[in-house]
Amino acid sequence: MESLAVLYFLLNGGWQLNDTADDKQLILLIAQKDSNALELLYDRYERVIYSFAYQIVKDSMAAEEVMQELFLRLWKNAGQIDFGKGKLLTWMFAVTRNLAIDYLRKRDARLPRQSADSGNLEQVQDHSALTEDLVELQMAGEQIREALLGLSRDQQQVMDMIYYQGYTQQEVAQLAAIPLGTVKGRVRLAMKQLHKSLRHWGRRDHAHE
Amino acid sequence: MSEHNEELCELAELYTLGALTAEEMQQFAAHAAECAECRELVEEYRQVLDHLPLASEPVDPPSGMKERILSRVLESGNAGAPAARPESRLLNIQPDAERAAEQEPARTPPAEQGLPQLNIPEPKRTRFWGYLSLGLAVAVLLLVVYTGQLRGNVSELKQQLASGTGPLQGLKVNEAVALSPAGEGITAKGTATIVADPTGTHLVLQAEELPELTGTEVYQVWLIKGDKPVNAGTFISQDGNGALYYSFDPKAYDTIAVTLEPDGAGVTPRGKMILAAPIKQG
Numbered sequence: 001m002e003s004l005a006v007l008y009f010l011l012n013g014g015w016q017l018n019d020t021a022d023d024k025q026l027i028l029l030i031a032q033k034d035s036n037a038l039e040l041l042y043d044r045y046e047r048v049i050y051s052f053a054y055q056i057v058k059d060s061m062a063a064e065e066v067m068q069e070l071f072l073r074l075w076k077n078a079g080q081i082d083f084g085k086g087k088l089l090t091w092m093f094a095v096t097r098n099l100a101i102d103y104l105r106k107r108d109a110r111l112p113r114q115s116a117d118s119g120n121l122e123q124v125q126d127h128s129a130l131t132e133d134l135v136e137l138q139m140a141g142e143q144i145r146e147a148l149l150g151l152s153r154d155q156q157q158v159m160d161m162i163y164y165q166g167y168t169q170q171e172v173a174q175l176a177a178i179p180l181g182t183v184k185g186r187v188r189l190a191m192k193q194l195h196k197s198l199r200h201w202g203r204r205d206h207a208h209e
Numbered sequence: 210m211s212e213h214n215e216e217l218c219e220l221a222e223l224y225t226l227g228a229l230t231a232e233e234m235q236q237f238a239a240h241a242a243e244c245a246e247c248r249e250l251v252e253e254y255r256q257v258l259d260h261l262p263l264a265s266e267p268v269d270p271p272s273g274m275k276e277r278i279l280s281r282v283l284e285s286g287n288a289g290a291p292a293a294r295p296e297s298r299l300l301n302i303q304p305d306a307e308r309a310a311e312q313e314p315a316r317t318p319p320a321e322q323g324l325p326q327l328n329i330p331e332p333k334r335t336r337f338w339g340y341l342s343l344g345l346a347v348a349v350l351l352l353v354v355y356t357g358q359l360r361g362n363v364s365e366l367k368q369q370l371a372s373g374t375g376p377l378q379g380l381k382v383n384e385a386v387a388l389s390p391a392g393e394g395i396t397a398k399g400t401a402t403i404v405a406d407p408t409g410t411h412l413v414l415q416a417e418e419l420p421e422l423t424g425t426e427v428y429q430v431w432l433i434k435g436d437k438p439v440n441a442g443t444f445i446s447q448d449g450n451g452a453l454y455y456s457f458d459p460k461a462y463d464t465i466a467v468t469l470e471p472d473g474a475g476v477t478p479r480g481k482m483i484l485a486a487p488i489k490q491g
Contacts, residue, residue, distance in 0.1 A: 028362055035283055042279060046270055048263065055265035064271060068278045075282045093262040130259060141263035148264050162228045163261060169228045184223065191222040194257045 023088040023132055031079035038075060045089065048137065049096055056100035056164050062107075066099045089130045089137075101166035147197040155190035158183055214240055221247050225254035273474065280473030284425055284445060384488060388416065388467065391482040395420070397449075399484050401465050412441060412455045416467060416484060419446040425472040428483070430455065433464040441465075443473040462488055 021040065029037035049070065053063040070092060104110070131137055151159065157176065161167045169187070173180045217240040223229050224237040241247040388399035399416030414430055422428070427445055430453050431438040439462075444453040467484040 028366070035279070038282070039279060042275060046275065047267065048265075050270045050274075051265040051268045052262040054268045060271050063268075064274050064278070067270075067274070068281055071278055071282045072285055075285065090259050093259070097262070130263075137263060140260055141265075144260050144264040145266075148261075162223075162226050163258075167228065168230060169223050170230065172228075184219065187226065187228070188219065188222045191225070191254055191257065194261075195253055198257055198260060 027078050027088060030075065033075075038071070041074075042071065044134070045092060048089075048141075049092055052093060053096050053100050056097065057103055062103055063100075066096055066103065069099050070095050087130075089132070093130075097166075104165060144194075144198060147194050150197065151190050151193060155186050155193075158186045159190050162187065214244070218244065218247055218250075221250040222254060225251050225258060277474055280427065280443060281425075284427065284473070383410075386465070386486040386488055388414075388465070388484040388486045391466065391485045395483055397483050399467070401486060401488070403488070409456050410458070412453075412457065412465075414453045414455075414465070414467070415450075416446070416452070417450045419449045419451055419483065420469065421449070422446060422469070426480075427470050427473040428453075429468050429470045429473070429475065429478070429480075431464075431466045431468065431478060432457065432462040433466060434460070434462050438466070438478055440476060443470070464488065 021037075023041070026037045026041045030041065046067075050063055050067055053066040054060065057063050057066065073095060074092070131140070148156065148159070158172055161172045161175070162169070167175065169180060169183045172178075173183045176183075217237055220229060220233065220237045221241075224234060224241075227234070229237065237247075241251060383403045383405050385400060385402045388397075388401055390397055397416055397419045399414060402413045404411050404413065412430075412432070416428070419428065422445060427443040428451055429443045430441040432441050433439070439457075441455040441457065442453055444451045465486055465488050466478075466482055468478045468480045468482050470478070470480040
């Protein structure tokens with residue numbers, strides 16, 4: 001009976017997807033417009049991505065719109081690229097940051113500057129490999145929060161303006177009324193320190209040398 | 210350009226963060242193409258940046274966000290047109306971003322990427338065809354590889370599908386009812402099947418000859434006990450056909466109904482009832 005076949009198919013769709021499906025499997029299914037897979041992926045990353053978007057825009061409605069735009073792009077473009085292990089989340093974070101910063105720029109009527117839009121799927125970095133293990137992600141998050149808090153206030157300020165608000169070093173110098181060289185120096189120290197304290201989280205594969 | 214240029218080497222951090230002017234970004238990229246040290250630094254800093262989003266203070270998403278987002282995303286796909294974005298009150302970023310992407314396929318490295326290869330100086334005219342054919346050869350090669358991968362994926366999926374049919378043996382059809390039109394002038398029809406297995410009770414609904422949806426409209430399924438409707442999910446029809454699968458706790462419902470809703474966000478029926486049938490599931 002035809003309807004029975006449909007029924008089996010639908011039930012299969014419901015069961016075969018579970019929490020053990022990895023990102024790559026989900027993306028393959030999403031590329032085929034499988035809404036169950038989309039939902040599963042959404043559930044998996046809703047909180048980390050929303051928290052990140054909120055951290056930047058500091059407004060729940062705007063953060064939701066960033067999320068919506070991100071998932072629209074994912075739904076439209078999932079078929080275009082092979083997301084290797086751990087790359088999907090990196091891509092989602094990058095797009096989230098760009099959308100959120102674009103929102104800030106629009107809201108504050110800031111200089112358009114180069115649009116930091118890297119929503120281009122082809123440009124996912126080769127090297128990036130965030131873990132897909134949610135518990136590990138959480139642990140990494142705590143580690144990084146700690147590392148950020150370990151920076152001096154001055155360093156935190158420039159990192160916040162550059163990373164979370166998307167200002168250039170020139171803009172930071174102007175807005176915070178500090179010399180350009182000082183901005184540069186603080187950023188360098190901050191990045192070096194973060195790198196040092198996170199060394200064991202970055203899975204280093206030196207693709208280039 | 211010299212291999213080691215103190216002044217430029219000092220920009221590695223800001224470059225990775227995308228915090229330089231477009232001109233400086235280009236200068237650094239050109240420099241990094243020849244400076245292994247800088248390339249390595251950029252690589253290391255990227256690892257840091259990749260992880261930085263995780264440092265965000267955890268925030269609870271607003272209630273109902275999941276339903277709103279998923280229904281808008283799914284209906285965007287259904288409308289065919291690339292993402293007609295219904296209610297963007299604050300963010301008008303899509304058009305800009307897309308325009309930029311279309312107009313300038315290969316431009317200054319945006320903040321998040323921009324390894325040197327993006328900034329290879331423009332090839333001289335005479336070399337143009339050489340580069341082009343090289344590019345094409347690479348493209349063909351990539352396509353071949355990609356096709357191979359897709360094949361692998363297909364067989365993987367087939368396997369999954371095959372293995373997925375195993376546990377279905379305990380399936381028991383509890384009830385199947387024909388859904389009838391719920392009003393004058395409606396020709397739609399459908400079937401609702403309620404099945405049980407060790408994992409729970411599931412509703413499978415199929416409908417055909419449904420009126421066409423416009424805009425953000427969706428069909429919504431309700432399980433009703435007395436006058437209390439419980440949302441059993443929404444679906445979107447295609448060529449008048451639609452289907453829905455829903456798992457629920459076994460409870461006595463007396464009616465199943467399908468309504469046409471203005472959008473997928475409703476928690477109680479607002480639209481017109483299209484199909485309905487009595488059930489005795491218990």
